[in-house]
Amino acid sequence: MSGAHTDEANGPAEAGGTDATVAALQRHAKGKRPQLFADPAVDHLLAMVLELASELWVARERGAALEGALVRAGALAADATDTFELDAGTQQALDSERQVFIQRLLRTLEGDV
Structure with a gap:
């Protein structure tokens, strides 16, 4: 980044x-958002896909940077992230964050429902 x-x-x-x-x-x-396609649902789908792609890229970039820094510093084996298992508390926090993410991803549909 x-x-x-x-x-x-x-x-x-x-x-x-x-x-x-x-x-x-x-x-x-x-x-109002400009309508690019004849069917507004396609515009909503495109907005969701772009939001998802943006979030995915940020996560991939940050993960790669963090993993690279830790491997370079000798604090992490190169394959450690492939074998790591989350503890229950961390998994629960990620589950909550995923729900917020899904709500944000689907927010474009709120006006049409």
Whole structure:
């Protein structure tokens, strides 16, 4: 991950901006979403797929960075993540986070239900 901050409406944040400054500058689109396909359900499906792809890529990138750093530091064997099993508390927390993720992924359908 590059660490560069972006503003959804204006592109990369100016050099020297703090996280708080960048957060304050971020903007959200107003008005209705443009409809790209004749069937609005296809637009909703596309939005869900793009959200999922975005989340997946961030997770893959962060996981690879973390695993690489740990292997490089000698704190983790190269195959350790393939054989690791989560404890019950961690699994329960991940299950809760998954539910929030699914709700966010499906939020685009809320207006049509």
